[in-house]
Amino acid sequence: MRIRSIAAMGSIAVIAFVLIQSSAGAQSAPPLAATTIPSTQLIQPEELKTLLISTGAVQPLILQVGSRVMFDQAHIPTSEYAGPGSREDGLSLLRDRVKTLAKNKFIVLYCGCCPWSRCPNVGGAYKALTELGFTNLKVLSIADNFGSDWVSKGYPVAH
């Protein structure tokens, strides 16, 4: 009985996932995965935290490219909301924010909505900025989510 119930749940989940993926594919291209970002372009949370609290270090422009609702709950101090990188309107907002900046401006992108391999936002945002010619770009490597990998560690947070 229990095995049958688990099998039924598994089937529902698999069928739903396939349907969602196929319908999403028919509407627009899937978001670029975070795993497409070269590992050399990643910055670890501890490294960024150290940078933020160090005096004299060149501070980056930090852009959150995920959800506005999540940004409003908690974000990295000095960071700005720049629109979700998984959507064209979000990418337009991001391009608009950086259009007057020097191409060697130190920029850190982050999201933290979901586990790294599932994040729909940072991949597209990173690609958009590299295509614009930005050369001093890092993406915050968030393994699980912003809550676990930043807030719960006691790193600086603004509300």
Add this chain to the structure above:
Amino acid sequence: MRIKRVSETRVLALRWAFTLLLLILVPLAGAQVSGTESLVGQKAPELERRDLIGKNLDMAQLHGKVVLLNFWATWCAPCQVEMPVFAHWQEQYGPSQLAVIGISMDDDSEPVRKMIQAQRIGYPVAMGDAKLGRRYGGVLGLPLTFLIDRSGIVRARFQGETDPSKIEASLRSLLATH
């Protein structure tokens, strides 16, 4: 002979202690904290909002039912896998026993309406915001699911992609309690 009896008693005592520890720890396994505050063991915060068809969502009116409260978003892939399972549970366990409520953390409601229609989600879905997120201990990663008992106390919190059978095991134990 006496030494043997004493050591047997100690082994038995240790076994009982171990079993007791397991009994305490196992129900807490689903209550992993990875945000800011777990809320497990506390009264579920009020929702104070209407769902997408305008119906008031009030925690007080849900007393007597087990509540599965799921924070999700249209851009969250694992969320989209869970939702049809939750809809199936709502049908399976019935509205008199279980109330599934979805809270979308999307920035706007249009893609949410489209998705719940496409997925044929029958349970109520409301739009969330930063205020509600903070009230629920910080919704800083999705999916996030709370199980709330019949008297309105949060009993489990599941952060991130979770095996549905784990959630269902906790859900069943709450449904079995009257």
